Amino acid sequence: MDAIRHHSFGPPEVLTLEQIPDPVPGPGEVLVDVVAHGVHLLDTSTRRGEAGGPLPLPTLPTVPGREIAGTVSDVGPGVDASWRGRRVAAHLGAVPDGGGYARRAVVVAEKLHPIPDGPDGAPLDPADATAMIGTGRMAVYTLDIAAVTAADIVVVTGAAGALGTLFVQEALQSGARVVALAGGAAKLKLLRELVADALPGPPPDAAPGPMPGGVPGQVAGAVPGTALDAVPGTGRLALVDYSDPGWVDAARAALGSSPATLVLDGVGGDLGTAATALLGTSDGTTDGASDGTDNGAAGGRLVAYGWASGAANRYTAWAGADRIESPVEVRYAVGPDAPPMSDQRPYQERALARAASGRWRVATHRVPFAEAARAHRELEERRTTGKVVLV
Numbered sequence: 001m002d003a004i005r006h007h008s009f010g011p012p013e014v015l016t017l018e019q020i021p022d023p024v025p026g027p028g029e030v031l032v033d034v035v036a037h038g039v040h041l042l043d044t045s046t047r048r049g050e051a052g053g054p055l056p057l058p059t060l061p062t063v064p065g066r067e068i069a070g071t072v073s074d075v076g077p078g079v080d081a082s083w084r085g086r087r088v089a090a091h092l093g094a095v096p097d098g099g100g101y102a103r104r105a106v107v108v109a110e111k112l113h114p115i116p117d118g119p120d121g122a123p124l125d126p127a128d129a130t131a132m133i134g135t136g137r138m139a140v141y142t143l144d145i146a147a148v149t150a151a152d153i154v155v156v157t158g159a160a161g162a163l164g165t166l167f168v169q170e171a172l173q174s175g176a177r178v179v180a181l182a183g184g185a186a187k188l189k190l191l192r193e194l195v196a197d198a199l200p201g202p203p204p205d206a207a208p209g210p211m212p213g214g215v216p217g218q219v220a221g222a223v224p225g226t227a228l229d230a231v232p233g234t235g236r237l238a239l240v241d242y243s244d245p246g247w248v249d250a251a252r253a254a255l256g257s258s259p260a261t262l263v264l265d266g267v268g269g270d271l272g273t274a275a276t277a278l279l280g281t282s283d284g285t286t287d288g289a290s291d292g293t294d295n296g297a298a299g300g301r302l303v304a305y306g307w308a309s310g311a312a313n314r315y316t317a318w319a320g321a322d323r324i325e326s327p328v329e330v331r332y333a334v335g336p337d338a339p340p341m342s343d344q345r346p347y348q349e350r351a352l353a354r355a356a357s358g359r360w361r362v363a364t365h366r367v368p369f370a371e372a373a374r375a376h377r378e379l380e381e382r383r384t385t386g387k388v389v390l391v
Ligand SMILES: NC(=O)c1ccc[n+]([C@@H]2O[C@H](COP(=O)([O-])OP(=O)(O)OC[C@H]3O[C@@H](n4cnc5c(N)ncnc54)[C@H](OP(=O)(O)O)[C@@H]3O)[C@@H](O)[C@H]2O)c1
Pocket: 040, 041, 042, 134, 135, 136, 138, 158, 159, 160, 161, 162, 163, 164, 181, 182, 183, 184, 187, 266, 267, 305, 306, 307, 308, 309, 310, 334, 379, 380, 381, 382, 384, 385, 386, 387, 388
């Protein structure tokens, strides 16, 4: 079968298309003909040979990847034969040698999820289902911790990413106001289209006009001379390009006199720290950032779920157990607070259900299977939107 393997750690080009023997399902397992293979940011650091993530480095050569969707083509001893021919999605587990970037994968039958029908009555697209099995699961879990309500004003970093696109939609669906931060106009455009698609027309509870306390007479997102943009009519979403040096002022202009109440941060570093400082009132009180700086934040909650920038958000003083004193309530959706892999199934089911119902529009960045190296390069260069999937 075709598989993407690497025999050494290094740049994206170490990923090569090879022929390797078909796997054979053992007792309790099935064979899946895979048509959609999830690509994770973690796959890129593993490929570079960087230890320190949640998984140990694999033994080489290795087939990366842990999220798949396809059709069951064979069943092993003890498995109900009716699985044959069914469309399924599965997470292969928290294992360094995932085997997901291969055209066939052996999966423990208990890990299979039948792919549900989507809002149009047709089966959910396999790439969308793949996105739900790992990233959607993480989104549900993180959102459980965040407990977004209609009273919240939510700041999302990396808002055009795999998780960010889901957080923005869910927060809006919950009635909250959202400041979505992403790098570049193209990413914000995609987010705008996605949200407009998911929330056609102003939601019934949306107050027309600016966010509370916004610039008088101006809809947040239409502030001249700033990087703000918005989905017309909702009045609840501001899109801010944080590659623009003036982005903090733009975000503050969108917030007006109402501080953010919740930050969802998976970027970390200076961006995540500056985003967290949007919590509170800029009254000059010490905000408790672990480096002792005063960013002016006075309260609110931060849910940290990653550090795509490679550095910690200074409010989190990663790693996990090392809680800092801060007026910002910090919660972690990764590390010791994350549910163990054995408990992931309910989160996967809920993620698939949200995509199936149309509550979430799934954004995918699809790359031909043979071009896995390109997919990794684009992820590392921050040129993707939504979930990266090899097809
Ligand atoms: N997906 C999951 O299942 C999962 C599970 C656990 C933890 N996480 C963590 O959650 C975070 C987001 O994951 P995701 O799956 O949504 O990833 P993603 O699609 O790659 O999104 C991450 C976003 O982070 C921003 N970013 C900032 N600096 C970056 C850098 N140096 N390299 C790459 N991206 C950078 C990029 O947006 P801009 O260019 O707009 O800044 C990018 O869109 C990551 O830290 C990840 O490790 C994800």
